Amino acid sequence: DVKVTQSSRYLVKRTGEKVFLECVQDMDHENMFWYRQDPGLGLRLIYFSYDVKMKEKGDIPEGYSVSREKKERFSLILESASTNQTSMYLCASSLGASGYGYTFGSGTRLTVV
């Protein structure tokens, strides 16, 4: 089975801190994604990457950046955490663009205080 592993299940950070969320997949998937999920707003795409060192903005990239130096790892960076970035963060990966499902990690619940 494909596994997508997110480094932390729960995280508490202070306002203004730089925060790194790590995601690793073990099945050689080309595409990787970062979403956030908030009650009433559903899943919203932050950034995605379709190849090493490639990245594309999603719907809500402001306040975030990403890094993909290796195919299996996709990092989400909160440059200066703010309380409105308190959320559930979900990483996903997929094979190619067409006809394949996404595999999601278990999520990181981030609280910024």
Place this chain on the structure above:
Amino acid sequence: DAKTTQPPSMDCAEGRAANLPCNHSTISGNEYVYWYRQIHSQGPQYIIHGLKNNETNEMASLIITEDRKSSTLILPHATLRDTAVYYCIVRSDSNYQLIWGAGTKLIIKP
């Protein structure tokens, strides 16, 4: 990508078939229908997808109408562990993104 419409919630008795409808009346020819579910506090889980033909796997069956404007996900023998939010998504062949709606909260009752 086309938008989808799903009922906000449904109940189903344990052991019965759960039929979850989805309308996607503006779907275009190259858009697939995907179904995912999300059990509380977990990441979404891929269930099944299809383009034109009905599909079946070990988890569920997907019935797509001939005009492709709607589909139904069928869980043949629902168990309590199938309680989750079910998302119906349409996505084009060339688009990396999934557009997530609010989904249907399915509650399986003993």
